[in-house]
Amino acid sequence: MSDKSNLQINGGEPVRTKPFPSWPRPTEAMKKSLIHTLENERWGIGSAAVEQFERKFADFHDSQFALAISTGTAALWVSLKAAGVKAGDEVIVPAYTFVGTATAVLMANAVPVFADIDESTLNMDPALLDDLITDKTKVVMPVHIAGNPAEITAIKQICDRHGIAMIEDAAQAHGTEWEGRKVGAFGMGGIFSFQSSKNMTAGEGGAIISDDEEFINKCFSYQNAGRVREGDWYEHDHLGGNFRLSAFPAALLTAQIESMEKDMAIRDANAAILDSGFEKIEGLELLQKYPGTTRVSHHLYIFRYLKKYFDEKSREQFLEALNGEGIPVYAGYVPLYRERLFIVNRAEYPWLEGVDFEKITLPVTERIADEEAVWLRQNCLLGSEEDAMDILQAVEKVVNAFSN
Ligand SMILES: Cc1ncc(COP(=O)(O)O)c(C=O)c1O
Numbered sequence: 199m200s201d202k203s204n205l206q207i208n209g210g211e212p213v214r215t216k217p218f219p220s221w222p223r224p225t226e227a228m229k230k231s232l233i234h235t236l237e238n239e240r241w242g243i244g245s246a247a248v249e250q251f252e253r254k255f256a257d258f259h260d261s262q263f264a265l266a267i268s269t270g271t272a273a274l275w276v277s278l279k280a281a282g283v284k285a286g287d288e289v290i291v292p293a294y295t296f297v298g299t300a301t302a303v304l305m306a307n308a309v310p311v312f313a314d315i316d317e318s319t320l321n322m323d324p325a326l327l328d329d330l331i332t333d334k335t336k337v338v339m340p341v342h343i344a345g346n347p348a349e350i351t352a353i354k355q356i357c358d359r360h361g362i363a364m365i366e367d368a369a370q371a372h373g374t375e376w377e378g379r380k381v382g383a384f385g386m387g388g389i390f391s392f393q394s395s396k397n398m399t400a401g402e403g404g405a406i407i408s409d410d411e412e413f414i415n416k417c418f419s420y421q422n423a424g425r426v427r428e429g430d431w432y433e434h435d436h437l438g439g440n441f442r443l444s445a446f447p448a449a450l451l452t453a454q455i456e457s458m459e460k461d462m463a464i465r466d467a468n469a470a471i472l473d474s475g476f477e478k479i480e481g482l483e484l485l486q487k488y489p490g491t492t493r494v495s496h497h498l499y500i501f502r503y504l505k506k507y508f509d510e511k512s513r514e515q516f517l518e519a520l521n522g523e524g525i526p527v528y529a530g531y532v533p534l535y536r537e538r539l540f541i542v543n544r545a546e547y548p549w550l551e552g553v554d555f556e557k558i559t560l561p562v563t564e565r566i567a568d569e570e571a572v573w574l575r576q577n578c579l580l581g582s583e584e585d586a587m588d589i590l591q592a593v594e595k596v597v598n599a600f601s602n
Pocket residue numbers: 269270271272295296298299341367369370390391392393402403404
């Protein structure tokens with residue numbers, strides 16, 4: 199039998215039929231923490247569980263302050279408002295990210311300006327920033343995509359030169375490090391998400407971290423009905439919402455901080471197995487790391503598939519064949535500006551007068567999203583060495599079949 203007919207999609211036996219470790223994954227520590235909070239603590243305002251989580255998460259992420267928030271998207275909106283973003287201001291975001299990075303900008307009545315990405319890391323390309331900055335730019339928001347850090351030293355230098363704020367979207371970067379320090383507070387602040395897929399999760403949840411007390415106090419206000427830290431209960435300074443985190447997700451999250459290192463080490467080891475196998479395969483490109491990178495969270499394992507090495511077989515054919523072999527890979531994001539939400543109704547969004555997202559074309563984002571990116575979720579890296587070897591074997595089987 200030739201390599202081609204061996205593929206499961208052609209009727210052959212798949213490499214793997216076992217599922218990968220499921221996610222989210224309850225632990226005894228999480229159950230204990232949850233029950234303790236349920237029976238002993240306030241469930242909302244004034245909850246010791248929320249305060250404890252904020253303190254421990256700030257410590258864990260090498261920052262002075264943390265504020266727990268209901269979701270990552272709410273954390274983005276709150277941080278933009280606290281950074282002083284006003285109607286009509288511009289916020290630079292990468293075009294290759296989760297939609298929330300850009301919708302939070304629209305929700306702050308501001309204009310998302312899409313930056314193209316660096317094909318080697320899939321992060322915002324700092325070399326393009328100077329050309330995108332205008333006198334309306336208030337914030338640059340790099341995203342640490344897949345938990346692989348953006349070039350935050352270079353981006354921060356550009357922001358400093360122009361007198362604008364950098365806020366990191368670290369929604370996928372729990373435990374990610376830059377120059378030996380965890381990401382999130384390199385600029386004005388940074389946000390995290392604890393939604394179900396994330397490496398630390400409470401089903402839903404978010405946080406902002408910062409070393410800037412004035413900024414975090416403003417975040418508190420926008421998160422908490424416009425209240426003033428240390429102010430009266432019915433004293434409202436800003437147009438804020440209720441984006442507080444309840445005590446139960448906080449209890450779940452605190453319990454996970456302890457076990458993060460163990461999970462990270464497992465993901466690191468399995469990612470290293472994949473890296474060393476894939477780098478020998480011509481036509482598969484691993485994500486590169488900027489020199490400042492000291493730890494990657496591996497929220498996603500992303501690599502690039504270059505069809506010219508595989509008889510012009512498309513990335514979609516590669517995904518289909520690999521899924522047939524029992525490996526749940528998928529294509530990931532589309533270029534954000536193509537989403538229907540950006541075909542905007544000017545009557546509803548008057549500050550977008552003159553902005554036409556439909557005219558945008560960003561060549562690297564489009565090539566990566568349309569043709570090259572292959573994604574694997576973080577829980578596929580949480581299994582045994584044999585699980586990682588199955589992934590490698592399945593990829594080798596498919597590329598061999600495609601090369602014949
Ligand atoms: C890069 C990025 N930014 C923002 C978010 C929004 O977080 P949430 O889903 O908690 O609102 C997510 C996650 O979903 C994300 O991956």
